[in-house]
Amino acid sequence: MAFDSFSAFLQMGTHGPYVWSAYLIVLLSLVGIHMMTKIRHQRLKAKLAQLKQEAN
């Protein structure tokens, strides 16, 4: 560990707000775009299945 305690880890010296906000933005964005494509994939698959069933 590069820090003596968990609170020191959260504080990051005086840079806590900068470091944590940057990581939060990136993680939320990456999880967000991943979830969006996944949900869209499921919707499109369901829609295609429905259309195929109607055609039969």
Place this chain on the structure above:
Amino acid sequence: MSFWKRFEKWAQQWNSPAGFDRLSALILPWLTPLAWALLIIGIVWGLAFAPMDYQQKNAFRIIYIHVPSAALSMSVYVMMAVASFIYFVWRLRLAAIFARAAAPFGALVTALALLTGAIWGKPTWGTYWTWDARLTSELILLFIYIAYMSLQMSLDNREQADRLSAILAIVGLINIPIIHYSVIWWNSLHQGATLFKASAPSISASMLYPLLICLAAFYALFFAYVIRAMQNHILHNRIQRLLER
């Protein structure tokens, strides 16, 4: 049969919606979990275990998300432009679908590179933003991505949209070397290259390993994303065709 012919034949099997589905089923089940695992390992290592930088203190830890975002913002663009060129010359449909699917991810990582850079800039440079060559050229890259996506969305004719946006992607490629060399060509607040240069990386191994892991994680996340997104485009096209009937 020449090597190239054999390769063409081998590659041909993926170049159909059904073939691409098979390829996705082969890759995604391990690539997606691997990408997230790498990201978690890299981030925890970089945040908690890498030593503090003696000059920039803990703010330097933003490097583990900033550098991968910035690197991807450029390499996703290069891949997009190459795919656009392939589509433009050989009319390979899958290449156009790749370019279209990659753009939103490229725009996202470009925005993330700018945002994390701004947050990093405040404690180290004393300002969130400055009209410096590196920052400005990266902002232009974001505008090119947005222009590309707007052009794709504004044309109803799929073929026309793909061809015009391919031209845009190829022309916009000129901005990539400008971003890369901006820190050398102009006086810049931004530090020079640490990794992507001719000589050995100028960073201690204890800080370098988590950075390489994060970089690999971002690439894996991109490919996992782009395969899914390409599948989505193929599904969307299939649905459109069924509806038009």
